[in-house]
Amino acid sequence: MNKLVRLELKKAIVRKGVLITWGVVLFLVCMIAGGTTVSDSYSSVFQKIYLVSPLMGILMFMIFSEAYIMEYKYRTDDSIKTTKKQKEVVIAKSIANTIAASLICISILAAMMIRAASAVDFQGLDTPIKEIWFLENSGSNITVLEMAGIQSLTFIIGSFLFAQIGLFLSSTSKSAVKPFLLGGIVMGIPFLGNIYGVSQVFPLKFLLYTPLYGMFSSQLIRYGAPTSAYVFDGIFSITIGYLFYRFTIRSFTRRRG
Amino acid sequence: MSKLEIVGLTKAYGKKIANDHINISLNCGVYGLLGPNGAGKTTLMRQIVALTKPTSGEILYDGQKIEVLDTKYRNLLGYLPQDFDAYGNFKILEFLEYMAALKDVKDSKAKINELMSLVGLQEVKGRKIAKLSGGMKRRVGIAQALLNNPKILVLDEPTAGLDPQERNRFRNMISNLGKEAIVILSTHIISDVEQVAKEIIMIKNGRVRIKASGKELLGKMAGKVFGIRVKDEEQIAEINEKYKIVNVQRGADYTNVRFISHSKPEIVDVWKEEPMFEDVYIEYFER
Numbered sequence: 412m413n414k415l416v417r418l419e420l421k422k423a424i425v426r427k428g429v430l431i432t433w434g435v436v437l438f439l440v441c442m443i444a445g446g447t448t449v450s451d452s453y454s455s456v457f458q459k460i461y462l463v464s465p466l467m468g469i470l471m472f473m474i475f476s477e478a479y480i481m482e483y484k485y486r487t488d489d490s491i492k493t494t495k496k497q498k499e500v501v502i503a504k505s506i507a508n509t510i511a512a513s514l515i516c517i518s519i520l521a522a523m524m525i526r527a528a529s530a531v532d533f534q535g536l537d538t539p540i541k542e543i544w545f546l547e548n549s550g551s552n553i554t555v556l557e558m559a560g561i562q563s564l565t566f567i568i569g570s571f572l573f574a575q576i577g578l579f580l581s582s583t584s585k586s587a588v589k590p591f592l593l594g595g596i597v598m599g600i601p602f603l604g605n606i607y608g609v610s611q612v613f614p615l616k617f618l619l620y621t622p623l624y625g626m627f628s629s630q631l632i633r634y635g636a637p638t639s640a641y642v643f644d645g646i647f648s649i650t651i652g653y654l655f656y657r658f659t660i661r662s663f664t665r666r667r668g
Numbered sequence: 669m670s671k672l673e674i675v676g677l678t679k680a681y682g683k684k685i686a687n688d689h690i691n692i693s694l695n696c697g698v699y700g701l702l703g704p705n706g707a708g709k710t711t712l713m714r715q716i717v718a719l720t721k722p723t724s725g726e727i728l729y730d731g732q733k734i735e736v737l738d739t740k741y742r743n744l745l746g747y748l749p750q751d752f753d754a755y756g757n758f759k760i761l762e763f764l765e766y767m768a769a770l771k772d773v774k775d776s777k778a779k780i781n782e783l784m785s786l787v788g789l790q791e792v793k794g795r796k797i798a799k800l801s802g803g804m805k806r807r808v809g810i811a812q813a814l815l816n817n818p819k820i821l822v823l824d825e826p827t828a829g830l831d832p833q834e835r836n837r838f839r840n841m842i843s844n845l846g847k848e849a850i851v852i853l854s855t856h857i858i859s860d861v862e863q864v865a866k867e868i869i870m871i872k873n874g875r876v877r878i879k880a881s882g883k884e885l886l887g888k889m890a891g892k893v894f895g896i897r898v899k900d901e902e903q904i905a906e907i908n909e910k911y912k913i914v915n916v917q918r919g920a921d922y923t924n925v926r927f928i929s930h931s932k933p934e935i936v937d938v939w940k941e942e943p944m945f946e947d948v949y950i951e952y953f954e955r
Contacts, residue, residue, distance in 0.1 A: 418758075418766045486749060489714075490747065490752070493742060493745050494742055494767070494771050496771070497742070
């Protein structure tokens with residue numbers, strides 16, 4: 412399984428389009444992070460990490476949408492489906508794409524954190540988040556560095572969910588366009604709901620229970636989300652992610668009639 | 669000895685019948701599946717390797733339905749699809765490692781090295797698949813089909829893109845494999861099978877026309893193949909109207925026509941020819 416996951420990860424990430432886009436995004440986020448004070452600098456990270464979520468989404472779905480389309484394009488799906496471990500391919504893709512998405516999100520966060528920290532000579536990483544203006548409403552004593560750690564963890568959980576959705580859409584599509592667009596919509600609607608303040612259609616109290624907000628835990632903390640939001644987002648992501656993973660097994664391994 | 673039985677197999681796509689009540693029984697050995705384009709060869713092979721479900725009928729391995737055997741059956745299979753391809757940014761070695769992992773091959777490194785030597789790709793194992801010629805890709809396809817020492821090896825047009833030397837090497841390899849496995853080989857190229865196949869299965873319009881050894885097939889053509897030297901194109905056209913032309917050989921100052929007739933031809937100066945497989949193909953597929 413390790414070998415399969417490693418090779419699936421290579422298939423997912425080692426593509427010119429993905430690597431170039433990833434590089435460009437990392438460069439861009441480094442330009443927007445940072446400030447002159449500890450509060451401004453680290454606030455910029457947690458504020459702007461959410462604003463770059465569309466770029467993260469584009470990168471993630473660039474990877475997911477090709478996962479099975481690649482098999483259909485190279486006609487390797489027939490070779491795979493005649494083997495003993497055809498289901499293991501689905502598991503390996505599921506793990507590899509979750510890792511790939513997590514790497515993207517965490518690398519973007521890391522790039523912003525390093526940029527922000529370097530702007531203030533690496534001071535203030537142990538500052539409680541209630542002392543940085545973006546998260547002052549939290550009243551929490553967890554440190555900036557710990558917050559980055561929590562954000563990374565929720566990135567991994569969110570990556571699992573979006574990877575399974577993207578992989579399922581890819582396994583049922585003939586081109587990468589549908590999974591890319593549909594996945595983008597699933598991820599993007601809560602983002603638009605917030606940006607355009609469509610609060611009557613998407614009141615904030617409901618947005619806190621969407622997978623996107625669950626992934627960006629800094630948003631949950633900023634808006635003082637209740638514990639139920641964290642619990643719901645976590646269970647929802649894992650359960651629905653697992654369901655889509657099962658759908659993908661069925662979709663990819665079924666014998667055509 | 670293992671046995672693969674295909675019983676009353678029918679595959680329909682809407683109103684089109686791709687395979688029509690096929691009944692064949694296969695033991696160890698090489699079986700050539702011959703037929704024109706659209707005959708139903710690939711459809712049959714895809715059902716044998718459990719990629720598609722039959723509309724009716726069944727496939728049994730050692731008396732058990734292949735759907736019931738499931739993973740155990742897949743573990744016995746080696747398959748080369750007609751339009752085989754692989755990930756362009758993978759090296760040959762990486763792709764074979766990937767397939768070896770899927771087939772749960774123990775000691776995969778040694779097996780891969782052995783197969784790379786067998787198919788003559790040892791020197792280019794680090795090359796990316798996108799940089800390979802069509803013939804080389806085909807050889808990668810053959811190698812991946814053999815990774816798990818399959819007991820049922822299904823090869824769809826395996827020699828497409830191979831040069832004569834590679835084709836010869838392939839025939840020798842298949843001949844050896846046929847000693848311990850059921851090898852089903854579909855091809856348009858008669859020479860691929862005439863020397864190595866235990867039996868040839870000729871399929872047209874979804875039905876098996878005949879299943880017999882090469883010797884038996886040639887025996888059926890005895891006394892039916894003739895040759896004649898002609899003077900002009902008009903004569904060729906006349907022969908074509910009455911008989912089945914197999915080939916026309918044009919020399920510098922002569923033209924020989926080889927044709928099939930079920931009775932003594934009403935032409936002077938014909939001679940009898942020894943039947944070849946090409947005659948068999950024309951006889952069964954050019955009606």
